């Protein structure tokens with residue numbers, strides 16, 4: 325496992341063992357459980373995080389999202405995904421294979 | 422995406438009008454502990470082993486917790502590894518979807534047990550380190566175990582568990598903050614929690630021995646800011662300026678009875694781990710009432726929930742739903758009035774009870790008063 329300081333499109337992101345994604349029934353939301361923290365994901369973040377599995381690159385994540393949400397430009401999606409994942413990586417909640 | 426956390430407490434993004442959904446529970450499995458920290462936050466009156474609740478009752482509590490929406494279970498104490506059923510409880514919690522965290526001093530555990538906990542599904546371990554200087558560390562803990570702690574941290578990483586170092590920093594160790602940060606990096610910890618002493622319970626007896634000076638804190642803030650930049654993505658550092666030097670209190674656990682609950686070794690359910698210091702309140706026990714009922718209906722959880730209980734200056738203050746009037750335990754311990762605004766607040770008529778000890782913070786440091794079990 326590598327800690328990441330700056331994300332690039334070719335990186336294959338995953339959650340470190342101490343962060344766990346799951347759907348919470350009580351709140352009807354996707355959440356990430358982490359030490360002393362809970363991230364409640366909005367719809368877009370939830371879409372992104374469900375693709376973060378340590379198998380596919382950020383590039384492929386962007387492709388998949390672009391396929392699903394045709395209204396947004398690929399460029400815009402790519403930017404949003406990087407910003408979102410980078411904010412988690414800065415706190416150590418995104419690492420790479 | 423909203424991150425609902427600030428250090429120890431979660432802050433709710435939107436106000437929920439109906440039943441509140443709690444986020445986390447602290448399971449104090451036992452009060453037994455080989456250490457004797459003079460800032461211990463456990464009640465001054467400790468529970469005996471014979472009063473500890475059974476494995477089955479703990480399991481039921483964990484299952485009930487998931488039903489009311491709790492996401493995280495923190496296993497703590499005392500020293501939680503003193504209970505032999507720890508693995509069984511972690512395994513149960515993990516199976517039903519709870520995020521599990523072990524809060525330990527690290528002195529009673531070996532590699533074999535850590536492996537078992539890993540296999541049981543433990544998500545995270547937090548180890549307390551009293552200081553980087555072994556001698557001072559052992560003086561503060563009242564126990565010879567510094568090297569053992571360091572070894573344990575290594576083993577935790579070796580078996581593949583994520584690690585947070587928790588260090589209560591105060592007047593007598595703040596000068597080693599830089600070393601503590603380096604130690605955390607060296608031990609390959611993901612997080613360092615620089616905690617502050619809260620002054621109720623045992624810690625109040627040692628107040629002047631702990632109170633840092635303004636200068637110490639200013640230096641600490643700079644050190645933390647630099648280290649945060651340097652170790653971005655490598656080590657996360659949690660640090661907040663302590664109440665005493667702030668002008669406004671912090672929200673306590675995200676507000677009384679809003680996000681958090683605590684279960685004592687004897688099965689009492691508390692809104693905060695120090696709540697028993699509010700000796701006029703009656704706390705329900707899991708042996709008699711369900712967790713859901715206690716969370717929703719008990720007198721103790723409703724006593725300071727929301728804002729209806731507040732007198733002035735909180736009642737009309739525009740921060741009343743931000744800090745919820747601050748810490749009830751500290752208000753009661755320092756002013757004798759549990760409804761008072763937290764005395765750390767600049768609007769509190771009791772602010773002088775803090776300013777007075779602060780003015781002495783430059784004087785000679787008194788000896789610790791240790792607790793013995």
Ligand code: SF4
Pocket residue numbers: 669670734735736738739740741742744745746747762763766767768769
């Ligand atoms: S008056 Fe009460 S609500 Fe306002 S800042 Fe002070 S403690 Fe908080």
Ligand code: SF4
Pocket residue numbers: 619621672673674692693694695696747748749750751
């Ligand atoms: S009421 Fe005070 S002692 Fe209790 S959790 Fe809140 S801040 Fe801590």
